[in-house]
Every structure is written in structure tokens, then in C-alpha cells.
Amino acid sequence: MGWSRITIVTVAVVCGGTVVCGVGASGTAAADDGSRAKKKVQLLFQSDGERPGELVYLEVVGVATRHEKVVARSPAFAHAVRLTYQRDRMAEPSWGLSYSALGRISMKAKRGTYPLTVSIAGRVVDRGTVDVVASPRPSFEVSDSVEGARPGASVGLSFDDLYPGETGSSFTVHSKAFKAPVPLKHDQHGGYWNIPRMFEALPSVRPDAKDGTYKVVLTGPDGRRIAERRLTVRAARPGDSDYKGRARGPEFFGQHSDLGRSPRHFRVTAGGRMKVMWQDFAPDPGEESRLTATSPAFEEPVRLKRYDSKSVDGSDPIFYGLARVRSGLDSGSYPVTVVSHHGRVKRSNRLVVTAAPGYHSSKPGHDGDKPGHDRDKPGRQSDHAGIPAMAVIGAGAGALAVGAAGVPLVRARRARTGDSR
Incomplete structure (x- = not known):
């Protein structure tokens, strides 16, 4: 998922004065007295079609002065999101002050488009939308090359059960292809940080594993079998680029x-x-x-x-x-x-x-x-x-x-x- 700039709104924020708004990505908003230089307020947020329970990164930049109440609200969110001031943000001076936070799509949100508002000190400074997609069923995946995993090679394991009603956080994978049972964990700093119920591991196939197809079984916290996949193991053979390499x-x-x-x-x-x-x-x-x-x-x-x-x-x-x-x-x-x-x-x-x-x-x-x-x-x-x-x-x-x-x-x-x- 990439970060996209979905909505860019030019807003002149004047503490104690009149707010003059203009829509566009460039230009300067004039103050009511025409004497004060204003900064552009821009709302940045991630939008690829969000799932119920998924996290969304929200950021507002270009705020002219410090505020304690920068809030994002949407019926799609589980609750209102308070954005915090980013003191160490590396940004162009013209961007002004920056605020950010992680919002969470409600697990009860239905498929559809929801309004989004961002307010500063109680005044709405931007509006947008949040697209919510249907929840996919839980899935267990085992990465494998077309010709099979090599003995000693790493294999990606993932279990995504971000689905209404799913609970538990202790999942384990069992297979004779691995030296020992493999626990799956959520990495909040990894590539799936925004899916809080994505559990992963990267174990290695036993170096002495023989060619063949191995069962890979996922079990839950109580030891019950949740899903099963197959893993093909095949050692390099003469003619393969990695048989002797160079x-x-x-x-x-x-x-x-x-x-x-x-x-x-x-x-x-x-x-x-x-x-x-x-x-x-x-x-x-x-x-x-x-x-x-x-x-x-x-x-x-x-x-x-x-x-x-x-x-x-x-x-x-x-x-x-x-x-x-x-x-x-x-x-x-x-x-x-x-x-x-x-x-x-x-x-x-x-x-x-x-x-x-x-x-x-x-x-x-x-x-x-x-x-x-x-x-x-x-x-x-x-x-x-x-x-x-x-x-x-x-x-x-x-x-x-x-x-x-x-x-x-x-x-x-x-x-x-x-x-x-």
C-alpha cells in the first residue's frame, strides 16, 4: 500500500480572526486585512480502500500555530482521532507545523464511502472521504517459488484474520520441513503495520530436508487446527543457476x-x-x-x-x-x-x-x-x-x-x- 495525497485544501488559519479558504494545491490565501502571509494546510492520508479494523495514517501539515485540538472524525472510525504535534518532523519550512495520528476503521463499518472532517480548535478546516471495503475471510499463506523451496531457504508464513469476531494472538505453524514449531507474530513496524491481525514468520527449511512435499499446519491458541497448506522442497540440480553458482x-x-x-x-x-x-x-x-x-x-x-x-x-x-x-x-x-x-x-x-x-x-x-x-x-x-x-x-x-x-x-x-x- 502506498501513501497517497488524497485531499489538498488551502486554508488560511488566523487565530482570533476570520478564516479564508480556497481549494487548490497552490496559491496563497489572502488574509482579511491583506497584510499577513498565510501557510497552506494539507490533509494527507492513506486510501486504498480500507477494511474494518484496519489502521489509517492521518497527517495534517501547514498549520500556522500550535494547537492542542486537531481532531479527525468520520462515521467509519471507531472513535474520533486526536492528532498530535510532530516536533521532529523533517519538512520544508513552508509546510508549517505537522500533526499526525493512526485512526482505526470500526469493525462494525459496512462497505461504502464515509465523510471525513478535520478540525483545528473546533473549526473544520478540511473535508474528505474514507472508502471502506468488505472484510475478506481469514487466510493462511505459505510463500514458495514455482519450482519449490531449497533446503535451508527462508519461507514466508502469514495468517491474516482481520475479520469480525476473530480473537486470539497466539498462532503456531507445524511442519517436518522446519526444525521446530514456528510461532507467528504481528510486526507493528513491518510491511503490514496497518493490519493489526496479520501474524507472520520467516523460518528456514531444514538444510537436510529431502525433496518432496510437506504439510504445513496452522494451529490456534488452544492447539486446534485452523488451516493446512503444502510446501514443496527441491534441492538444486545440475543446470540450475544455484547448483554451483559462480x-x-x-x-x-x-x-x-x-x-x-x-x-x-x-x-x-x-x-x-x-x-x-x-x-x-x-x-x-x-x-x-x-x-x-x-x-x-x-x-x-x-x-x-x-x-x-x-x-x-x-x-x-x-x-x-x-x-x-x-x-x-x-x-x-x-x-x-x-x-x-x-x-x-x-x-x-x-x-x-x-x-x-x-x-x-x-x-x-x-x-x-x-x-x-x-x-x-x-x-x-x-x-x-x-x-x-x-x-x-x-x-x-x-x-x-x-x-x-x-x-x-x-x-x-x-x-x-x-x-x-
């Missing part, structure tokens, strides 16, 4: 660096922090919130979250996380791995770690490999879609530039850049 990464950035083009030669000091980035043209539905990067160099697995900066609009979805590198590591390269698409995609990159100043290893061996070790060879790099025809694989002195056929072309020199903490 994964790229993992790539590495400094703790305070912007996510953009990956540094050509990146290294981090043991005990420092860094960012891990992952991109995918078609992330597996539901797995976006479960992506992690693991490495023997990290203190713990790193959860990768969606990067929603407007600076990357139009790019493939980006995910990133902040990693803390273990202290006391020897210099060397360590694998960083991300597994996605329910295990169908696994990609690794090698992270160069430099020992902290003053650190001397007493161990004969360690988790990482010195740059140039056999594990830095291109054959160790994980392969997946999105590898360009020519890429730099590895890091440090062992980095190789290889062509599409895998033939080494040139050996990159070890970077002499500062550590990233």
Missing part, C-alpha cells in the same frame, strides 16, 4: 580496508586481524547466513555475512568476515577454505603470515609452509567456475602466473609490503 575467492584484505579489488600480494602478521571476502553470482538459498571461512591460521572459523554497501551495487553478492590470526605462528603460507552450495563447491587460497617481531620458533615443524614449498604449486589450488584464463595463484615468493593450459609463464617476485594488522 564462486570467487576467498580473497584477503586489511582489517580497515574497503572491499574492492584484492591486493596483489597480501600478508598479515601473526596475532593480527584481516578480512576474508567471498563472491558468488548465485548463492545457494539459505546458505548465505551459514558461509564460513576456515584456516589453521585463524583462532576460530570466520562467519561470512552479506556485504550490502551501495558502492557495490550491480556486483555479484559479496560476503565477508573479520578473522583474527593466531598469535605465535611461524612465517609461512596457510590455507583458507570456504565450502558452499551444500558442499558442491570448495575453494581455497593461501594466506601469507609473517611472524610477530621478536618471535623465534622452537618447533621442528608447524602448520604453515614456507613460501616456495611444494604445497604452493598451482596443483594445490582448488578449481571452480570463475577462474580467469590467466591468474596469479599462491602468494609470496611461490606465486606463479599461469595460462589457461596451466603452463607457468612468469615467476612473481616476493612482495616487500608492510604487514596488515
Whole structure:
């Protein structure tokens, strides 16, 4: 539902004087003595055909002076609506003062058109109408794509019972497609704020759910069955865009660096922090919130979250996380791995770690490999879609530039850049 400006009335409000009205969206109303500049009073309200019990947003702007009694009345409302002054409203100075409130259509209102009046200090300054439509029967909906929900994907559940005589506010959905019963709640700040008996939830399908059709049952406060729907679950298959997607990464950035083009030669000091980035043209539905990067160099697995900066609009979805590198590591390269698409995609990159100043290893061996070790060879790099025809694989002195056929072309020199903490 969008907000519409239904009625615009130009009103000159003069405290203690004569009110001169003119209908129109522009122009200036002249005062009785022609010497005072007046502001336009405009009534704004939402009107798409209101249902009994529905909330309606009312706003009056352009009031010249503060008033305690700005009231909207209509036979369609459950009661008169007192509008309150909006001190913090961001409006053009020419709009004057603003008042707003939520009105409620009476549950007893019948289908039809009702008059609406707005008064300031007992004087009617605007008139309009409110359209009331018939109440639809209660409905339970389960959102689903045409081809079915993916394991792990979110599914929208909603129950709308804004209907005369309906009561209760505790509703639950049961299905073997979900890990546990799902309670439905009303979100007064959500997209259906104006329907006070709209109850919703957004649960995820079990990641291990098998392909098939599942019952989705809605129950009331007393446990009685109210409605039942069906949910189709189907995992991605070869040929689907989200079967393997188009994964790229993992790539590495400094703790305070912007996510953009990956540094050509990146290294981090043991005990420092860094960012891990992952991109995918078609992330597996539901797995976006479960992506992690693991490495023997990290203190713990790193959860990768969606990067929603407007600076990357139009790019493939980006995910990133902040990693803390273990202290006391020897210099060397360590694998960083991300597994996605329910295990169908696994990609690794090698992270160069430099020992902290003053650190001397007493161990004969360690988790990482010195740059140039056999594990830095291109054959160790994980392969997946999105590898360009020519890429730099590895890091440090062992980095190789290889062509599409895998033939080494040139050996990159070890970077002499500062550590990233």
C-alpha cells in the first residue's frame, strides 16, 4: 500500500480572526486585512480502500500555530482521532507545523464511502472521504517459488484474520520441513503495520530436508487446527543457476580496508586481524547466513555475512568476515577454505603470515609452509567456475602466473609490503 495525497485544501488559519479558504494545491490565501502571509494546510492520508479494523495514517501539515485540538472524525472510525504535534518532523519550512495520528476503521463499518472532517480548535478546516471495503475471510499463506523451496531457504508464513469476531494472538505453524514449531507474530513496524491481525514468520527449511512435499499446519491458541497448506522442497540440480553458482575467492584484505579489488600480494602478521571476502553470482538459498571461512591460521572459523554497501551495487553478492590470526605462528603460507552450495563447491587460497617481531620458533615443524614449498604449486589450488584464463595463484615468493593450459609463464617476485594488522 502506498501513501497517497488524497485531499489538498488551502486554508488560511488566523487565530482570533476570520478564516479564508480556497481549494487548490497552490496559491496563497489572502488574509482579511491583506497584510499577513498565510501557510497552506494539507490533509494527507492513506486510501486504498480500507477494511474494518484496519489502521489509517492521518497527517495534517501547514498549520500556522500550535494547537492542542486537531481532531479527525468520520462515521467509519471507531472513535474520533486526536492528532498530535510532530516536533521532529523533517519538512520544508513552508509546510508549517505537522500533526499526525493512526485512526482505526470500526469493525462494525459496512462497505461504502464515509465523510471525513478535520478540525483545528473546533473549526473544520478540511473535508474528505474514507472508502471502506468488505472484510475478506481469514487466510493462511505459505510463500514458495514455482519450482519449490531449497533446503535451508527462508519461507514466508502469514495468517491474516482481520475479520469480525476473530480473537486470539497466539498462532503456531507445524511442519517436518522446519526444525521446530514456528510461532507467528504481528510486526507493528513491518510491511503490514496497518493490519493489526496479520501474524507472520520467516523460518528456514531444514538444510537436510529431502525433496518432496510437506504439510504445513496452522494451529490456534488452544492447539486446534485452523488451516493446512503444502510446501514443496527441491534441492538444486545440475543446470540450475544455484547448483554451483559462480564462486570467487576467498580473497584477503586489511582489517580497515574497503572491499574492492584484492591486493596483489597480501600478508598479515601473526596475532593480527584481516578480512576474508567471498563472491558468488548465485548463492545457494539459505546458505548465505551459514558461509564460513576456515584456516589453521585463524583462532576460530570466520562467519561470512552479506556485504550490502551501495558502492557495490550491480556486483555479484559479496560476503565477508573479520578473522583474527593466531598469535605465535611461524612465517609461512596457510590455507583458507570456504565450502558452499551444500558442499558442491570448495575453494581455497593461501594466506601469507609473517611472524610477530621478536618471535623465534622452537618447533621442528608447524602448520604453515614456507613460501616456495611444494604445497604452493598451482596443483594445490582448488578449481571452480570463475577462474580467469590467466591468474596469479599462491602468494609470496611461490606465486606463479599461469595460462589457461596451466603452463607457468612468469615467476612473481616476493612482495616487500608492510604487514596488515
